[in-house]
Amino acid sequence: MEKPLSFIAVPVLAISASSLLSCTLKEEKRPMNILYIMSDDHSYQTISAYNDQLIKTPNIDRIAQEGARFTNSFVANSISGPSRACMLTGKHSHANGFTDNSSTFDGSQQTYPKLLQKAGYETAIIGKWHLTSAPTGFDYSEILVGQGDYYNAPFIKNGERIKSEGYVTDVITDKAIDWMENKRDKDKPFCLLLHHKAPHRTWMPDLQDLELFSDREFKLPDNFYDTYEGRQAAAEQEMSIIKDMDLVYDLKLADKENEIHSGALEQAGRNMYNLMTPEQRVAWDKHYDRVIADFKEANLSGKSLAEWKYRQYMRDYLRVIHSVDRNIGRVLQYLENAGLLENTMIVYTSDQGFYMGEHGWFDKRFMYEESFRTPLLIRLPGGKKGDIEQMVQNIDYGPTILDLAGVPVPSDMHGVSFLPLLRGEKVDNWRTALYYHFYEYPAEHAVKRHYGIRTERYKLIHFYNDIDSWELFDLQNDPSEMHNIYGQPGTEQLVAELKEKLVGLQKLYGDFNAMKYNN
Ligand SMILES: [Ca+2]
Numbered sequence: 419m420e421k422p423l424s425f426i427a428v429p430v431l432a433i434s435a436s437s438l439l440s441c442t443l444k445e446e447k448r449p450m451n452i453l454y455i456m457s458d459d460h461s462y463q464t465i466s467a468y469n470d471q472l473i474k475t476p477n478i479d480r481i482a483q484e485g486a487r488f489t490n491s492f493v494a495n496s497i498s499g500p501s502r503a504c505m506l507t508g509k510h511s512h513a514n515g516f517t518d519n520s521s522t523f524d525g526s527q528q529t530y531p532k533l534l535q536k537a538g539y540e541t542a543i544i545g546k547w548h549l550t551s552a553p554t555g556f557d558y559s560e561i562l563v564g565q566g567d568y569y570n571a572p573f574i575k576n577g578e579r580i581k582s583e584g585y586v587t588d589v590i591t592d593k594a595i596d597w598m599e600n601k602r603d604k605d606k607p608f609c610l611l612l613h614h615k616a617p618h619r620t621w622m623p624d625l626q627d628l629e630l631f632s633d634r635e636f637k638l639p640d641n642f643y644d645t646y647e648g649r650q651a652a653a654e655q656e657m658s659i660i661k662d663m664d665l666v667y668d669l670k671l672a673d674k675e676n677e678i679h680s681g682a683l684e685q686a687g688r689n690m691y692n693l694m695t696p697e698q699r700v701a702w703d704k705h706y707d708r709v710i711a712d713f714k715e716a717n718l719s720g721k722s723l724a725e726w727k728y729r730q731y732m733r734d735y736l737r738v739i740h741s742v743d744r745n746i747g748r749v750l751q752y753l754e755n756a757g758l759l760e761n762t763m764i765v766y767t768s769d770q771g772f773y774m775g776e777h778g779w780f781d782k783r784f785m786y787e788e789s790f791r792t793p794l795l796i797r798l799p800g801g802k803k804g805d806i807e808q809m810v811q812n813i814d815y816g817p818t819i820l821d822l823a824g825v826p827v828p829s830d831m832h833g834v835s836f837l838p839l840l841r842g843e844k845v846d847n848w849r850t851a852l853y854y855h856f857y858e859y860p861a862e863h864a865v866k867r868h869y870g871i872r873t874e875r876y877k878l879i880h881f882y883n884d885i886d887s888w889e890l891f892d893l894q895n896d897p898s899e900m901h902n903i904y905g906q907p908g909t910e911q912l913v914a915e916l917k918e919k920l921v922g923l924q925k926l927y928g929d930f931n932a933m934k935y936n937n
Pocket residue numbers: 458459497498769770
């Protein structure tokens with residue numbers, strides 16, 4: 419096929435690209451580019467479009483202001499690799515095979531980037547991948563090794579290992595902008611998956627942000643000192659700020675005197691410090707040496723130690739978010755300067771939610787709201803501006819993106835396209851219940867295996883494996899999920915209805931293995 423002389427000439431591009439996508443020439447429609455930005459462990463509590471009490475994120479908020487804010491957006495399995503596999507395949511974990519982070523993604527299976535590629539899109543993944551096997555379905559890939567590092571992280575570029583220098587959120591952003599500007603085939607529409615490592619544990623800030631929030635105090639969540647009555651799995655977890663957050667690994671107290679000892683993760687914490695260059699360490703030490711000295715001086719214990727840890731966690735996490743937001747600003751500015759803003763759908767999301775001290779926790783995993791929910795902001799040119807309240811799930815992302823590209827959604831995908839919602843159309847018969855299944859146990863943080871159903875008002879969860887514990891919450895009267903009303907007189911009919919709906923979803927999605935645990 420002869421190449422068009424110029425990709426800037428709109429009619430030429432329209433003919434070239436629409437023939438790729440089998441659109442009729444009459445429509446003269448340029449296919450929409452897709453920029454899918456996903457952070458790792460970014461809580462909706464720390465995006466000011468959702469909650470402006472903790473931090474201001476003006477750049478991320480811009481996506482919401484010029485587009486749609488989903489207020490009921492959820493994941494299917496609240497942990498990194500499994501969540502990513504759900505997004506790529508549009509299927510729940512049991513069907514895509516990546517049930518926990520010890521899995522290896524079967525890259526030969528159907529994914530939405532592969533289908534886009536087939537339809538003529540240029541596809542790329544830049545940043546965190548975390549699916550063990552090499553990416554498939556991408557014309558270009560530049561991914562972090564495993565979880566990745568915050569400083570000077572190695573990458574794998576189209577299969578070849580390379581070094582990088584600097585702070586990971588900046589580096590990933592630079593690579594993404596460079597790909598959009600210089601590396602892609604500009605005759606084709608693109609789909610770029612820009613996946614940040616930040617703000618994943620251990621929340622190492624950029625050097626330029628180290629002094630931010632240093633004087634900020636944070637109000638403890640009301641249930642910070644949760645005692646987990648009536649919730650056995652919650653009582654037995656190991657993701658508590660008080661008990662499990664590590665002083666050296668998580669809170670960066672790798673002291674030169676080697677006096678602070680924190681257990682199994684201490685050495686990993688000291689190793690992360692050693693990944694920085696001598697110049698980076700000088701800037702780092704300027705901040706943390708003082709924090710370490712103050713910590714030793716204060717000699718804390720009990721509640722004052724717990725609250726110190728919480729405060730330090732919040733300060734570092736928010737510093738990391740500040741850098742994410744600044745870099746989203748750089749990307750939006752690039753799109754604007756390059757004239758791409760009006761022909762690109764921009765998605766901002768996270769691979770799940772995260773606890774900012776609610777129930778006394780950090781991390782994710784549970785089907786409780788803070789980790790089950792995830793931020794989702796989408797700017798679709800010509801699309802809806804404002805809130806979308808319907809319940810959507812990350813298995814819907816693939817179908818939605820395919821729908822936007824005019825590619826038929828395969829019938830074996832579990833998710834459904836929410837493009838009509840994004841276009842502001844009236845949609846009847848939207849789903850009224852979501853299914854969830856978490857598998858990673860026994861494992862770090864000791865969150866039991868569980869599955870469940872959430873309707874607009876209620877949530878029914880079954881913890882199984884080495885436990886058999888049901889929980890029922892009335893989200894309207896108990897949004898913090900502190901009171902398990904399962905088994906209480908008067909809930910019998912409600913439980914029966916929810917169990918019937920749960921079985922209906924298990925059948926719909928084919929999670930027959932889970933059904934064995936229902937009774
Ligand atoms: Ca994650």
